[in-house]
Amino acid sequence: MANQEAGKYVWHNGQIIPWENATIHVMSHVVNYGSSVFEGIRCYETKRGSAIFRLPQHIERLFNSGHIYRMNIPYSKDDIIEACKQMVQVNEFKHCYLRPLIFRGFGPFGVDPFPAPIETYVCSWIWGKYLGAEALEQGVDVCVSSWTRIAPNTLPSMAKAGANYMNSQLIKMEAKINGYVEGIALDINGYISEGSGENIFLIKDNVVLTPPLNSTILQGITRDSIIKISRSLGLEVMERAIPREMLYLADEVFFTGTAAEITPIRSVDKVQVGIGKRGPVTKLIQDKFFAIIDEGEDEYGWLTFIENTKAATQTETALS
Numbered sequence: 001m002a003n004q005e006a007g008k009y010v011w012h013n014g015q016i017i018p019w020e021n022a023t024i025h026v027m028s029h030v031v032n033y034g035s036s037v038f039e040g041i042r043c044y045e046t047k048r049g050s051a052i053f054r055l056p057q058h059i060e061r062l063f064n065s066g067h068i069y070r071m072n073i074p075y076s077k078d079d080i081i082e083a084c085k086q087m088v089q090v091n092e093f094k095h096c097y098l099r100p101l102i103f104r105g106f107g108p109f110g111v112d113p114f115p116a117p118i119e120t121y122v123c124s125w126i127w128g129k130y131l132g133a134e135a136l137e138q139g140v141d142v143c144v145s146s147w148t149r150i151a152p153n154t155l156p157s158m159a160k161a162g163a164n165y166m167n168s169q170l171i172k173m174e175a176k177i178n179g180y181v182e183g184i185a186l187d188i189n190g191y192i193s194e195g196s197g198e199n200i201f202l203i204k205d206n207v208v209l210t211p212p213l214n215s216t217i218l219q220g221i222t223r224d225s226i227i228k229i230s231r232s233l234g235l236e237v238m239e240r241a242i243p244r245e246m247l248y249l250a251d252e253v254f255f256t257g258t259a260a261e262i263t264p265i266r267s268v269d270k271v272q273v274g275i276g277k278r279g280p281v282t283k284l285i286q287d288k289f290f291a292i293i294d295e296g297e298d299e300y301g302w303l304t305f306i307e308n309t310k311a312a313t314q315t316e317t318a319l320s
Contacts, residue, residue: 007091046296139266252279
């Protein structure tokens with residue numbers, strides 16, 4: 001994992017295994033048909049200790065994604081929550097990125113997914129700022145993609161499924177080969193949808209705008225956090241269809257996501273956004289967000305602190 005530090009261990013179907021043993025057969029259903037659901041979760045090193053950000057909400061969304069695809073997950077939500085804690089502890093991370101992953105494995109071949117066994121993993125590694133550390137202040141240059149976001153009633157955008165990210169890859173590759181950091185996709189009606197792996201917000205006259213769910217966006221957990229933070233700061237928030245040209249006319253634009261956190265956008269299609277770097281409202285929201293995860297002062301109940309409790313005992317038993 002270039003420029004990333006992988007954990008030594010992985011949680012697989014209730015067992016702790018070495019990272020290098022977390023392999024699958026080439027004829028697994030997921031390899032041939034993309035049948036996976038997953039989550040991306042951050043564990044932060046706060047002044048009060050290591051804490052996982054909005055862990056129950058992430059695991060709830062993971063199970064919702066599996067439910068949409070009729071995956072009978074053989075573990076409870078609490079099991080996966082404990083597995084995530086274990087992956088922080090056993091890998092001796094103070095901060096890390098967590099990837100719970102559920103997919104259909106090797107079984108009878110064919111499109112029919114039901115005969116394939118369900119495989120459940122939780123991996124962890126150290127992953128820095130997704131779009132670059134300097135991007136949090138200076139912002140990034142992006143483009144509007146020629147690829148439309150998945151349409152309603154084609155693939156379910158509310159499921160965080162591996163197959164959806166083939167669309168994301170097209171958006172990302174097009175942006176990169178044309179010299180941009182990221183792309184923004186429009187929905188089937190030509191309104192703003194989201195980035196390849198991020199939700200998007202615009203600020204106009206101190207009003208916070210973000211596309212609604214029917215613009216085929218992922219129902220982002222960081223997105224929800226930013227909506228709540230913005231309202232707590234006294235800002236008006238509107239979830240509404242947003243025309244493309246608002247990207248050029250907005251005072252500020254930023255991405256949100258577990259990996260991207262809150263990343264300002266300084267230009268779209270080479271048109272400067274606002275002052276051409278992080279704007280004052282974006283900074284206000286960033287400051288509130290990072291105060292929660294740096295200080296560990298959590299008025300929302302979003303942080304799950306890692307303690308030497310049940311997860312530690314299970315880990316020691318599994319490795320003994």
